[in-house]
Amino acid sequence: MIPPSSRHSPRHLGVAALAAIALLCAGCTTIDTYLPTLRSYGVYMLDINQGNYLSQDMVDKLKVGQTRVQVRQLLGTPLVVSLFRDNRWDYVYEFTRQGRTLEHRTFTVYFVDEKLARWEGDEMPASIAELNKSAAAITSGEGAWSDPRSWWEQLLDVFKK
Numbered sequence: 670m671i672p673p674s675s676r677h678s679p680r681h682l683g684v685a686a687l688a689a690i691a692l693l694c695a696g697c698t699t700i701d702t703y704l705p706t707l708r709s710y711g712v713y714m715l716d717i718n719q720g721n722y723l724s725q726d727m728v729d730k731l732k733v734g735q736t737r738v739q740v741r742q743l744l745g746t747p748l749v750v751s752l753f754r755d756n757r758w759d760y761v762y763e764f765t766r767q768g769r770t771l772e773h774r775t776f777t778v779y780f781v782d783e784k785l786a787r788w789e790g791d792e793m794p795a796s797i798a799e800l801n802k803s804a805a806a807i808t809s810g811e812g813a814w815s816d817p818r819s820w821w822e823q824l825l826d827v828f829k830k
Contacts, residue, residue, distance in 0.1 A: 720748045720762040723776055724800070725793040731778070735785040740778055747778075756780045760790070 723744060730743050740758070741747075747758035757779050764772040776790030794800060 714767050716767075717765040718762075719765075721745050721760040721776075722762050722797075722800070723760055723774070723793050724796050726796045728776070728788070728790075728793055731785065731788055733785055733787070737780060737783060737785075740785055744776075744778070 721744065727743055731740065735743075744760060748761045749759035751757065751759075757777060760776040760778075762772065762774045763770060774791040774793065776788065776793070778788040779786050
């Protein structure tokens with residue numbers, strides 16, 4: 670039996686409080702949106718575009734009955750071609766900034782007897798011209814992610830929320 674004086678020592682209470690705080694923080698999936706992380710303090714991570722960037726203009730040119738060669742000319746080489754499903758091509762696009770995935774889109778085309786039968790997928794951006802306009806705005810400093818405030822002002826904003 671543990672003597673009553675050692676059951677509630679300050680050291681035990683401190684460890685218990687630290688464990689409770691750690692469990693609470695571990696349950697928060699959005700904790701890095703409210704607290705500054707290492708990414709905020711000079712660790713540079715590349716922006717990564719992966720996969721096939723498709724626009725609605727490209728999808729609008731698809732027609733039932735087109736051959737695989739015609740579809741490849743319109744949409745490009747698919748990112749995923751399964752050996753087990755040769756009648757299906759998957760186009761996947763993902764954009765990651767600072768280690769976080771901001772965009773993830775999939776688009777699938779189906780073939781029957783070597784002809785395009787149908788397609789399905791996520792909503793696509795209107796056109797490549799729209800992409801170029803948004804990229805120009807970001808590189809000129811007009812983008813939402815380029816914050817002119819100092820790191821101290823950003824830190825204060827976190828605690829104001």
